[in-house]
Amino acid sequence: MSAGFEPFRIIIVGGGIAGLAAAIGLRSVGRKITVLEQSSQHKEIGAAISLQPNATKILEKWGLGPLLERKGGMPDKGFKMFSTDGTLKASIPFSRETYGADRVLYHRVDLLDALKEAATTEDGPGEPASIVLSSRVIGCDTSNATVTLVDGTSFSGDLIIGADGIHSKLRKLVTGSDTGAVPTGTSAYRIIVPTSQLIANPGISSFIDLKAPWTSMIMGHDRRVIMGPCREGKLFSMVCLVPDEFMNEKSSTDSWTSEGSTEKLLQSFESFPEWLKEIFRAAPSLGLWQLRDIQPLKTWVKDRVILIGDAAHAMLPTQGQGASQSVEDAEALQEFFSDIHSGPSAAEVNARLEMVFKCRYERVTLIQGYSRQQAGPATTENGQKITMNTLEFSDYNCGYEGAKKWLSTSSVGTTV
Structure with missing residues (x-):
């Protein structure tokens, strides 16, 4: 790096799926990415998870297809529906051709390992992301883009990404209210x-x-x-x-x-x-x-800080979209910061973050609402009932082609 060149410093709070996806998407020349993970071993809970075609398309665009396959990803052939007496009632096949990518089944540990490898490998674009373990964040100065750990250590950057999950410590600092998980x-x-x-x-x-x-x-x-x-x-x-x-x-x-x-x-x-x-x-x-x-937040952005993933829009698993929406968030950050490779001003960072929020909010909030509707009645933020049927919503979920394309073809603020 040449003398006098200030890198674009990105601090990511949380080393789960959202945080690592953001680290992968934002890797580029001239950037220094630090992931603060509160656990001491960075291990995931043993369980299965799926990524929907909307997320798989993004990971394949990033060149992660072979890595994810090597880590045990299994393309899902479809749904089988049984009655309570054990009789098979219906088989609904999935087709890669329908949405341009597969729905893929993973063990959470394997998916996390793949994302961590992609974020930290020397073979990726720019410098590898650095993961700092045992880093429990308890405070954040949003205007100065500084986070403080429980042991008093602080980290400063140009951009802070709050990917610290449903029990986010940064959410209250960003929104100004104690909006917790319900x-x-x-x-x-x-x-x-x-x-x-x-x-x-x-x-x-x-x-x-x-x-x-x-x-x-x-x-x-x-x-x-x-x-x-x-x-x-x-x-x-x-x-x-x-x-x-x-x-x-x-x-x-x-x-x-x-x-x-x-x-x-x-x-x-x-x-x-x-x-x-x-x-x-x-x-x-x-x-x-x-x-x-969590209920839809009024904002995910304050100064140079943005919430993503479950910290911003935790949702029920009935649509299987929680992890996939985290990947979409990461791709949106990648797109709206694609031309910044040295230390940006605070005003520029805030302006870009507001663009990410504008692009993502309506879509994510609607998916949150529909995930609730599958477990009971649901309304949008404005009290309007969501009426899309499951097939229509599958198209809405999985037909997504990335942040900028979605923004260019959607009427932001329109409720379906």
């Missing part, structure tokens, strides 16, 4: 089991192909199970949703790491097929958490 009325069990253990049980394997890359769903009354393979079919993952008022136990915290009871899970899904309950019994452990999201 219960949604539903709790979820999370299960992951080695597939080999399940295949050995004919009471399970004779009813469902455990390795086939399909997402299977059982919808019954007021509860549902969503399940499928990950890590190239070596693991089988399940999420079981139950209304809070009908839970036979309560999550001890709002974290998905609290332990659940197999006996109580079986009680909650007593009317579901026996082969499903056999999977429950085979689970070595159960995660249990109360599903929470």
Whole structure:
């Protein structure tokens, strides 16, 4: 770097999917990216996750396709719908041709590892991002773009990205109000089991192909199970949703790491097929958490700070769009800062961040609302009911082609 050249310093608070995606998207010559991760080991919770075609397109544009495939990503062939007696009622195939990319199933650990590798490899554009562990942020000076850690250490930059999740410490500093995560009325069990253990049980394997890359769903009354393979079919993952008022136990915290009871899970899904309950019994452990999201924020931006991912728009998993919207946020930051390669002014950074917010807010808020609607009635921020059907919304979700193209073809502020 030449003498007198000031790099564009970017501080990312949070080393999860949103933070690492932002680090990848913003990597470029003349930039110094620091990711502050509060954990000491930077490990993800063992569970499955999917990225929808709208996010897969972005990651492929970034050249991550081979890396993600090597990390065990499995293109999803579609949905299979079962009745509560275990009968297959419908198969809805996915086609890459429909949206220009696959819906891909991952183990969360594998996806995080792939994103971390892409963010920190020497082979990427510009300098590798630096990940600083055990960095719990407790304060932020938005005008001076400085964050302070619990041990008193501070980091300063030109741009701060708050990717610190649903329990974000930066959210109140940006919005000026204590807008925290709120219960949604539903709790979820999370299960992951080695597939080999399940295949050995004919009471399970004779009813469902455990390795086939399909997402299977059982919808019954007021509860549902969503399940499928990950890590190239070596693991089988399940999420079981139950209304809070009908839970036979309560999550001890709002974290998905609290332990659940197999006996109580079986009680909650007593009317579901026996082969499903056999999977429950085979689970070595159960995660249990109360599903929470946040109400749409008035802004994600203050001075030189922006919130992204769950910090800005945590949403229910009913659309499978939470992680994918984080990737979209990262791509928007990449696009609107694409021409800045040295230290920008505070005014310029704020102006670009406001453009990102303007571009992203309507789309994300609508997806938040529709995710709620799938669990009950939903309205937009202005009190208007969302009426799009599932097929229309799938097109809206997955047909996305990037921030600038979306902004050029959309009427920002229009409610569907």
